[in-house]
Amino acid sequence: MSLLDGRCAIVSGAARGQGAAEARALAAEGAFVVLGDILDDQGRAVAAEIGGQARYARLDVTSAKDWDAAVALAEREFGRVQILVNNAGVLRHGPVQSTSPQDFCAVLDVNLLGTYLGIRAVLDSMRAAGGGSIVNISSVGGMLGTPGAVAYVTSKWAVRGLTKAAASDLARFGIRVNSVHPGAIATDMIADGGFDAERFIEGHKARMPIRRMGVPEDVASVAVFLAGPNSSYMTGAELAVDGGWLIS
């Protein structure tokens, strides 16, 4: 018997990086997983690699309609949704003085509104299942005033707040909501966000108490812990997975 046997999970942003690792880790513990993303080919490939326990859904997290369709697919294929990992996110380089309102809102739409819509979309299913666990992927950027990424940092602080508000509202339904705060994790996000990946990685390795970059699996194992029964008395909590960044 595995930790999450037969539970139905949705992971957003699961076509690559941490989301793909979270989907694989949940499935390895026996969960059925719907992988959502806007990178259809990559998402389908990860779902196919996981096998019969997984399905891919096109899921733009800023669309309530896409969320409803993903939940409907999950229920049709695997039953009531008991786990949601709100992982999809975008990083855009830019300090406050040069970030346009449009760019600011675009990041908040994915990172914050997308997380909120995900929580709303699974509510009825989780309530019908008798409860569930929602894991919101924030960032150490949601605990620090990291320079050069005003929209991202703002969005990740807001995800932290949303987690606590939702945890308070949903505890009565048996739904737990916690946040994970990754530090520097080696994924495509760093270069895609407009950062010099090599400089970023070397700088972080030199400064972190644990002198390596994180890997997606470092975060995935914590998401599995929060998704499952070993964290049953935790809600509204925040776990940093940062190699000691916050204490450095």
Ligand SMILES: NC(=O)c1ccc[n+]([C@@H]2O[C@H](COP(=O)([O-])OP(=O)(O)OC[C@H]3O[C@@H](n4cnc5c(N)ncnc54)[C@H](O)[C@@H]3O)[C@@H](O)[C@H]2O)c1
């Ligand atoms: N990599 C890091 O150092 C780091 C650090 C802290 C937090 N995070 C957070 O971890 C999460 C995963 O990031 P990652 O490092 O795997 O990066 P990534 O860029 O590899 O993965 C992000 C995924 O989200 C998807 N996505 C983007 N916009 C979307 C949308 N509108 N709808 C659905 N999917 C969308 C992307 O297609 C991609 O597959 C993000 O929330 C990110 O902010 C990352």
